Amino acid sequence: MTSYLKPEYPIGIFDSGIGGLTVASAVVKALPKEKIIYFGDTAHLPYGDKSTAAIQAYVIKIIQLLLEQPCKLILIACNSATAAAFELVKEYVGVKALLVNVIDPAVHYLHQHFAGKRVGLIATRQTVNSAIYERKIKALHADITPVSHATNLLASAIEEFGNHPVMDSLLATYLAEETLHTVDALLLACTHYPVVKERIQAYYTSRVNKAVTIIDSSDIVAEAVKQQLEKANLLNLDGDGQKRFYLSDYTESFNQNARLFFEEPIHLQHYSLWD
Amino acid sequence: MTSYLKPEYPIGIFDSGIGGLTVASAVVKALPKEKIIYFGDTAHLPYGDKSTAAIQAYVIKIIQLLLEQPCKLILIACNSATAAAFELVKEYVGVKALLVNVIDPAVHYLHQHFAGKRVGLIATRQTVNSAIYERKIKALHADITPVSHATNLLASAIEEFGNHPVMDSLLATYLAEETLHTVDALLLACTHYPVVKERIQAYYTSRVNKAVTIIDSSDIVAEAVKQQLEKANLLNLDGDGQKRFYLSDYTESFNQNARLFFEEPIHLQHYSLWD
Numbered sequence: 001m002t003s004y005l006k007p008e009y010p011i012g013i014f015d016s017g018i019g020g021l022t023v024a025s026a027v028v029k030a031l032p033k034e035k036i037i038y039f040g041d042t043a044h045l046p047y048g049d050k051s052t053a054a055i056q057a058y059v060i061k062i063i064q065l066l067l068e069q070p071c072k073l074i075l076i077a078c079n080s081a082t083a084a085a086f087e088l089v090k091e092y093v094g095v096k097a098l099l100v101n102v103i104d105p106a107v108h109y110l111h112q113h114f115a116g117k118r119v120g121l122i123a124t125r126q127t128v129n130s131a132i133y134e135r136k137i138k139a140l141h142a143d144i145t146p147v148s149h150a151t152n153l154l155a156s157a158i159e160e161f162g163n164h165p166v167m168d169s170l171l172a173t174y175l176a177e178e179t180l181h182t183v184d185a186l187l188l189a190c191t192h193y194p195v196v197k198e199r200i201q202a203y204y205t206s207r208v209n210k211a212v213t214i215i216d217s218s219d220i221v222a223e224a225v226k227q228q229l230e231k232a233n234l235l236n237l238d239g240d241g242q243k244r245f246y247l248s249d250y251t252e253s254f255n256q257n258a259r260l261f262f263e264e265p266i267h268l269q270h271y272s273l274w275d
Numbered sequence: 276m277t278s279y280l281k282p283e284y285p286i287g288i289f290d291s292g293i294g295g296l297t298v299a300s301a302v303v304k305a306l307p308k309e310k311i312i313y314f315g316d317t318a319h320l321p322y323g324d325k326s327t328a329a330i331q332a333y334v335i336k337i338i339q340l341l342l343e344q345p346c347k348l349i350l351i352a353c354n355s356a357t358a359a360a361f362e363l364v365k366e367y368v369g370v371k372a373l374l375v376n377v378i379d380p381a382v383h384y385l386h387q388h389f390a391g392k393r394v395g396l397i398a399t400r401q402t403v404n405s406a407i408y409e410r411k412i413k414a415l416h417a418d419i420t421p422v423s424h425a426t427n428l429l430a431s432a433i434e435e436f437g438n439h440p441v442m443d444s445l446l447a448t449y450l451a452e453e454t455l456h457t458v459d460a461l462l463l464a465c466t467h468y469p470v471v472k473e474r475i476q477a478y479y480t481s482r483v484n485k486a487v488t489i490i491d492s493s494d495i496v497a498e499a500v501k502q503q504l505e506k507a508n509l510l511n512l513d514g515d516g517q518k519r520f521y522l523s524d525y526t527e528s529f530n531q532n533a534r535l536f537f538e539e540p541i542h543l544q545h546y547s548l549w550d
Binding site: 043045049051152153156157160161164166168169170172173249 | 318320324326427428431432435436439441443444445447448524
């Protein structure tokens, strides 16, 4: 079906900004020889507050770019984009590339490891309002009680400040939500949030009278990418690990964070989605 | 020139969200009998991170709506929109309505009251990068030394949290910028910021070893609106003070804040800019 795809083709990864870098770096760790093309739609971030139709329009343009490379696998490294556009993307991509999102692997992981538990989900307004986690948990007949809470400003704040102490105040304001204190685990259901994972863990350790596992799904998603490539005989085991970064708007925040994640010189290229 | 305009026509005011409400409430205080139509472009906020072209496209759609009412005066109650689109709007509106922005009255005020002084300007990235205040200060030959600093997340944070204690941490992070400690006055060059004016004042009182005047230009802008209407014989002195609010996306934040500002029942109407 996907027989014209080749192992040496790159993996395409995209997000609204730096969030997807948390997933991309997990993919690079798991598959260091793969070529990576990363697209950060910084002109339109944050996705979390956009309408479904707007996100769909942005995502289709990005998918077109990634298919043209061509990429052998496209990873939607953004929960809001998955919530708003995954079904559309699946139809659009068809057999032209493998496709992985950040939600399905996480839901399977919850199903395997947290049966019978209450799991908190912090995410953007778009992701929470879509109820996509709730629907996928139900579809799997997973015995999980999800407790969702929208933490709207977090992704933008992480774009602006990174892992800065001011994030503690923002996190304390959002995590003060009582229902989030009753959970057994908390899933970071936005790919920006792992940037402040230690601060979230510290909040729970110091303020919540209960052991709560903080789940960063980056490694889980990277494993899903590896499995899909293995299954399709498309793993690249002796590539040069080249990385290319496209941004729809140059932001210094992206530049700094990309260097931080990959600890190597990064070449950023501007690519306007609407020229 | 504008002879077909009538005193009973409404004043049109717009902003990306709740920021313009600070100006609108000053206008209502100064001109309580005037009809007001307020447009909050909540579907596209924050404007501060958008490209100039994107803001221009949004603004022209809003101006069309306000001209159709028809409004006798249009007040651009947003610094980012003024920086990105005022010249375009001036051409577009022509003699169809009077036009006031939030920047010109503030610059005239600085010229009159702060000659020989250093004036800090906190604003969105769009406003700071446009250097519009610097250019207008220069054009007036005003003896003001402007010190601009972009405080990108502030407007979104005010939309999300309003005047909440978490804002103190954000403000402390932004205002720690050393150059902002050397000024004689600080102009709030985004109409969202007056919502947290007391917190900004408190930061300067407790942390900066110098008396700094915090300038909220709402009343200055309201006075400019009054003067323009007077000059054109378009003041409405016996109207019913009716207010109408249009939003491009319904947000609970807007609803709560509109009630707060006007202390009366508010009717919000959804108006999609792209349907």
